[in-house]
Amino acid sequence: MNAVDYCEGYTDEIYTKMRDDQARTEAYRKVIEKYCEGKVVVDIGTGSLALLAIMAAKGQKKKGGKKKRLQPFDSDLKKKKAKAAKVIAMEVNKQAFVSASEVIRQNNLSEKISLYQGYSNELEWPQNEKKSDIIVHEIIGEIASCEGVYYAVEDALNRFLTDSAFGRNKVVSIPYRVQTYLTVVEFPDVEYWQSLPSKFIMPAQELKSINLWNFPFRHFLCVPPAQRLGNEGDTVANGEPLFAKWEDIAFEKPIVLCDELNDFTFEITKTEGVLSGLLTFINVFVDKENTAPELNNHPLHNNTAWPNKLILFKDKISVKKGDVVVVSAKSMLNSKQPSYQFYVQKRV
Numbered sequence: 413m414n415a416v417d418y419c420e421g422y423t424d425e426i427y428t429k430m431r432d433d434q435a436r437t438e439a440y441r442k443v444i445e446k447y448c449e450g451k452v453v454v455d456i457g458t459g460s461l462a463l464l465a466i467m468a469a470k471g472q473k474k475k476g477g478k479k480k481r482l483q484p485f486d487s488d489l490k491k492k493k494a495k496a497a498k499v500i501a502m503e504v505n506k507q508a509f510v511s512a513s514e515v516i517r518q519n520n521l522s523e524k525i526s527l528y529q530g531y532s533n534e535l536e537w538p539q540n541e542k543k544s545d546i547i548v549h550e551i552i553g554e555i556a557s558c559e560g561v562y563y564a565v566e567d568a569l570n571r572f573l574t575d576s577a578f579g580r581n582k583v584v585s586i587p588y589r590v591q592t593y594l595t596v597v598e599f600p601d602v603e604y605w606q607s608l609p610s611k612f613i614m615p616a617q618e619l620k621s622i623n624l625w626n627f628p629f630r631h632f633l634c635v636p637p638a639q640r641l642g643n644e645g646d647t648v649a650n651g652e653p654l655f656a657k658w659e660d661i662a663f664e665k666p667i668v669l670c671d672e673l674n675d676f677t678f679e680i681t682k683t684e685g686v687l688s689g690l691l692t693f694i695n696v697f698v699d700k701e702n703t704a705p706e707l708n709n710h711p712l713h714n715n716t717a718w719p720n721k722l723i724l725f726k727d728k729i730s731v732k733k734g735d736v737v738v739v740s741a742k743s744m745l746n747s748k749q750p751s752y753q754f755y756v757q758k759r760v
């Protein structure tokens with residue numbers, strides 16, 4: 413499936429769920445308010461609610477001004493500071509484009525936000541518009557790069573931004589940086605699938621990958637023992653699954669591409685198990701000034717509604733405590749359809 417087909421899969425229900433993911437929406441709102449005032453903003457993948465475009469375009473509520481109807485994402489309109497000079501919003505999903513035009517019209521923002529239908533890499537910058545100062549986007553997948561964010565943002569940095577957008581301490585992309593981590597896991601048992609609200613019996617295992625929430629702790633294969641933190645007498649940390657950093661993409665020009673073959677070594681800690689795939693989680697650094705990610709979906713302490721991705725291997729491998737497993741991962745991101753190859757080897 414290419415990225416455009418993938419985008420056509422978004423439904424109103426999904427856009428609403430994303431809007432209602434408080435952590436995600438509020439983190440973006442805060443940073444958009446901080447950096448978009450007075451700017452020409454390009455929103456790549458605005459979705460059916462034009463959520464980020466509207467955040468950027470709406471101004472602070474003026475005293476005595478005309479009362480506007482509040483939208484669910486406008487709960488603290490009074491505190492808003494961001495008022496972009498202009499927003500160029502792009503959306504490839506045809507249905508979402510139609511809905512977004514209507515939402516923009518209902519918000520009386522048709523002059524402030526110009527909406528274009530198409531995949532950003534294939535759209536020309538509108539001739540009558542000034543080039544942009546900053547990109548906002550949320551085209552981040554459960555493998556951070558899997559919705560084509562590298563390809564789209566790299567192109568947008570080159571073609572849509574004005575030269576003066578770049579420079580020391582300038583912010584050209586919200587979010588600023590994304591990371592993907594991975595670890596080795598078993599395929600969840602029947603008990604897990606039956607515990608889900610959707611009452612799965614169990615998915616067909618010829619799937620190549622699946623998105624899921626609340627991955628059960630018992631199926632992590634590499635959980636190094638609890639470690640004593642710092643000095644004698646300090647708290648003993650719980651043993652946590654070992655995740656290796658795989659992708660780390662900072663959206664600045666040029667984006668450093670992580671397309672080399674990376675090797676990750678895991679020592680199995682479970683007495684006996686069946687290695688079936690890799691589980692990923694992502695970190696999203698929305699604000700360039702923050703050293704810690706505002707958003708993450710680590711399976712044990714996530715703060716968003718983002719699911720985790722379970723990437724399934726074609727063949728399963730029996731493993732036992734002490735075995736060493738080497739996972740090699742290769743990413744091909746410079747196209748509309750990012751693709752990945754994984755090689756797994758058990759060292760004996």
Ligand SMILES: C[S@@+](CC[C@H](N)C(=O)[O-])C[C@H]1O[C@@H](n2cnc3c(N)ncnc32)[C@H](O)[C@@H]1O
Nearest residue numbers: 419457458459463503504505531532550551564
């Ligand atoms: C995860 S949704 C986010 C929607 C909205 N920005 C939000 O934050 O709620 C991603 C949206 O971007 C669109 N999209 C992804 N890549 C795109 C691209 N390169 N050009 C235009 N639209 C894109 C998808 O169709 C989808 O509507």
